Amino acid sequence: xxxxxxxxxxxxxxxxxxxxxxxxxxxxxxxxxxxxxxxxxxxxxxxxxxxxxxxxxxxxxxxxxxxxxxxxxxxxxxxxxxxxxxxxxxxxxxxxxxxxxxxxxxxxxxxxxxxxxxxxxxxxxxxxxxxxxxxxxxxxxxxxxxxxxxxxxxxxxxxxxxxxxxxxxxxxxxxxxxxxxxxxxxxxxxxxxxxxxxxxxxxxxxxxxxxxxxxxxxxxxxxxxxxxxxxxxxxxxxxxxxxxxxxxxxxxxxxxxxxxxxxxxxxxxxxxxxxxxxxxxxxxxxxxxxxxxxxxxxxxxxxxxxxxxxxxxxxxxxxxxxxxxxxxxxxxxxxxxxxxxxxxxxxxxxxxxxxxxxxxxxxxxxxxxxxxxxxxxxxxxxxxxxxxxxxxxxxxxxxxxxxxxxxxxxxxxxxxxxxxxxxxxxxxxxxxxxxxxxxxxxxxxxxxxxxxxxxxxxxxxxxxxxxxxxxxxxxxxxxxxxxxxxxxxxxxxx
Ligand code: PLP
Numbered sequence: 001x002x003x004x005x006x007x008x009x010x011x012x013x014x015x016x017x018x019x020x021x022x023x024x025x026x027x028x029x030x031x032x033x034x035x036x037x038x039x040x041x042x043x044x045x046x047x048x049x050x051x052x053x054x055x056x057x058x059x060x061x062x063x064x065x066x067x068x069x070x071x072x073x074x075x076x077x078x079x080x081x082x083x084x085x086x087x088x089x090x091x092x093x094x095x096x097x098x099x100x101x102x103x104x105x106x107x108x109x110x111x112x113x114x115x116x117x118x119x120x121x122x123x124x125x126x127x128x129x130x131x132x133x134x135x136x137x138x139x140x141x142x143x144x145x146x147x148x149x150x151x152x153x154x155x156x157x158x159x160x161x162x163x164x165x166x167x168x169x170x171x172x173x174x175x176x177x178x179x180x181x182x183x184x185x186x187x188x189x190x191x192x193x194x195x196x197x198x199x200x201x202x203x204x205x206x207x208x209x210x211x212x213x214x215x216x217x218x219x220x221x222x223x224x225x226x227x228x229x230x231x232x233x234x235x236x237x238x239x240x241x242x243x244x245x246x247x248x249x250x251x252x253x254x255x256x257x258x259x260x261x262x263x264x265x266x267x268x269x270x271x272x273x274x275x276x277x278x279x280x281x282x283x284x285x286x287x288x289x290x291x292x293x294x295x296x297x298x299x300x301x302x303x304x305x306x307x308x309x310x311x312x313x314x315x316x317x318x319x320x321x322x323x324x325x326x327x328x329x330x331x332x333x334x335x336x337x338x339x340x341x342x343x344x345x346x347x348x349x350x351x352x353x354x355x356x357x358x359x360x361x362x363x364x365x366x367x368x369x370x371x372x373x374x375x376x377x378x379x380x381x382x383x384x385x386x387x388x389x390x391x392x393x394x395x396x397x398x399x400x401x402x403x404x405x406x407x408x409x410x411x412x413x414x415x416x417x418x419x420x421x422x423x424x425x426x427x428x429x430x431x432x433x434x435x436x437x438x439x440x441x442x443x444x445x446x447x448x449x450x451x452x453x454x455x456x457x458x459x460x461x462x463x464x465x466x467x468x469x470x471x472x473x474x475x476x477x478x479x480x481x482x483x484x485x486x487x488x489x490x491x492x493x494x
Contacts, residue, residue: 043091058104058477059107063109066100066454109478109485111470111475111486114472115476116326117331117475119388122384122387125383125386129379137376139361140366143366146367149176150173153175153338166338176335179323182374183321188223190344191318206259206260206261207230208245208259210233210273211233212270212273214296232245237426240275240280242280259287260290261289262284262291265293266299271433272426280313291316291317293317294321296323298428300323300401321337323336349372404430408429412432420438421436421490422435434471444460446493447469
């Protein structure tokens, strides 16, 4: 193996700088002041205690912040401080200023949206990453950041049963991004770039997704400059209808438009519906369209082999995203993006200014993740993913997923057995959606009545133009007793 030097930029010799900027003791400004390392140690230890105490007492707090708009700002001084203040004041303000305005996603009775879990190994890794303060835009700007990321994302290919060819050691590869929206946006940009290179006018390019797709697909298509997005009809299970997709593609071609991109979802936000990947993928293959899979939430469940039939046909996909920051115990932000072939990705996003040139990149032996997404700069996110996987082990993560899915099934059984309620969609993972049989007003009243107790949070939404309730069970600390308490509330307030 060749040894690669990590110097990205050749330093200007110091004597030249000194000649240009003569300085002596008199005109040197005072050096900046910092907290001493001892102060950092003391406050840091106190803050770790503060977080641990928070996790221990969070259950006693109202789940949703109870404040009115502007209440936090009203407590802040109009102007930024001119002089630094004792750090202890800052810690004290956490309780008095910040906490009243926090909605507790780490509350065990968090049943709203999807989970956004923090966990001990993840938070500790986040702290280390901040302390190291590396900027891993190039391999050479911190080789460990890149190599751990590539390696852990290759591990996940096996752990989630994804196609082997998606590994960085093969033709594809994975990269961490901030959010699934960023991952999807990147896929849209690459597909658009490739189509434009083939001479297609972007204003004629069409993106397809189901009516249940996440708003990020629509936003990404707009940002990436597609001509339009076509929302495809769904089945009674709220899953994309391949026949409707084919018809839409054919109609668009007949109208002189250019179909380019299809986004299929494994686990829609509304109901965790699963688009038929194989059937959609076969259409994409036949029509030469880019197939992107949005598995932001449900992708996490694939660590358990029994859920993988939901993603049958993945070998037909060009790109895939899922969020460990939802349901894999990695705190926000951490979204994984895979491509089946990294060639078009790098071809679309690589721009090389002279100050980024370095021997390692030129050797072709390293990955420079700056070429794999829109931002140049990137932090060391992989550390927390690595530590979470090592700390829990795949087995620990499977146990967590299976526990949440079983709790969801238990709640679904109660809802099914009670004539006051109807479940409105299949619940293949850990989200159950239901409404009151008495009518829409009863559903809306129940949504508000349960949220008003402050002891739990869930999400009211709509399906087919009618109100429904989403209960998402996936918070790290949620136990059977919390779901029992939710059921008691439903039973009492319905
Ligand atoms: N896709 C799906 C299916 C989602 O459920 C969500 C968020 O819940 C997203 C995309 C967006 O995720 P992010 O907030 O990471 O952009």
